[in-house]
Amino acid sequence: MPTQLLLNGAPGAGKSTVAAALTRARNRRAHPTRPEQPENDRFVAPEDAASLLASLAGRLTRPGVHRVDASGDVETTVRAMETLLGR
16 A cells, blocks of 8 residues: 555534534633643643544544644655655
């Protein structure tokens, strides 16, 4: 099977799912029940719920795809792709 790359975006999540995740994240932030919650809050905010769910949906529907973080500069992204492709 050829190597597949997913550089960005994934199927969007439904609004009700996003709203539920947003509410849950806000509640966890306001009333943490796990000791690692403050640490987790450093990396993701309740407002990230839609993009987080979209990313997870994409990963679940396409488990064989290799992902490259394309949020940095072009050179870093190209190097990551070349490494993945064995070049």
